[in-house]
Amino acid sequence: MRLKPLVLLLSLLMPCGLSLAAEKNVYGLNEYASLPELDDVLAAKLDTGAKTASLGARNIKRFKRNGDTWVRFNIGSDDTAPIEKPLARISKIKRRAGDFDPDEGKTYTARPVIELDVCMGNTLRTIEVNLTDRSAFQYPLLIGSEALKRFGALVDPSLKYAAGKPGCSNAAHSDE
Numbered sequence: 001m002r003l004k005p006l007v008l009l010l011s012l013l014m015p016c017g018l019s020l021a022a023e024k025n026v027y028g029l030n031e032y033a034s035l036p037e038l039d040d041v042l043a044a045k046l047d048t049g050a051k052t053a054s055l056g057a058r059n060i061k062r063f064k065r066n067g068d069t070w071v072r073f074n075i076g077s078d079d080t081a082p083i084e085k086p087l088a089r090i091s092k093i094k095r096r097a098g099d100f101d102p103d104e105g106k107t108y109t110a111r112p113v114i115e116l117d118v119c120m121g122n123t124l125r126t127i128e129v130n131l132t133d134r135s136a137f138q139y140p141l142l143i144g145s146e147a148l149k150r151f152g153a154l155v156d157p158s159l160k161y162a163a164g165k166p167g168c169s170n171a172a173h174s175d176e
Contacts (some may be wrong), residue, residue: 024152025123028159033141034119034166038075038083041166042141044120046155050144052091052113053127056134060112062087071112073131075140085114091130118147121163125150 033044057073059082064070069087074080092108111130118127120143127147134140148155156162 024154025121026154026156026159026162027120027148027151028162029155029157030139030160031120031143031163032161032165033143034168036117036119036124036168038116040075043139044141044143045137045139046143046148046153048145048148048155050142051146052093052144053118053129053147054111054132054134054142054144055116055129056137056140057131058133058135060131062112071114071131085116088113088115088128093130093132118143119166119168120151122167123151123163124168 027046029046031044031046032041034041055075057075058078060071060073062069062071065084070084071087072082072084074082091111091113093111094108109132111132113128113130115126116129118125118129125147127143127150129141129147134142143151
């Protein structure tokens with residue numbers, strides 16, 4: 001009969017766990033993500049196995065402005081207007097076995113990282129995204145676990161576009 005105190009303790013703690021889950025936002029494996037600063041809505045893949053978010057970009061160039069490092073890039077086709085954002089940092093992304101070049105000797109790829117406002121559903125957050133060519137992938141935006149934490153996300157891989165079309169206003173911006 002030693003189990004009774006343990007069962008009692010677990011039953012008291014269970015409502016707390018349920019209320020924490022109720023405060024989370026449920027998203028599907030894929031969601032629409034609005035990038036207000038870039039005036040674009042993209043299909044995104046939510047990937048809890050990836051740490052960082054990645055945005056498909058082309059013509060990625062670093063440059064100096066007033067002593068700070070910035071990044072200039074295009075989203076979509078090369079004939080779109082270039083976007084310029086301050087460089088937040090450089091991310092080291094592990095290379096996969098097929099991507100490793102023994103002559104180069106690096107087991108990682110260095111990617112520029114920017115901060116970007118992203119809206120999913122009615123939730124707007126500023127997240128870090130690394131810039132890379134994602135033209136070989138189905139989704140131009142991958143949202144990793146660090147960004148998913150900021151969204152308070154519960155990801156249900158059986159769902160797609162559970163949050164619907166993005167509906168954020170700048171007044172709804174929150175970085176909780």
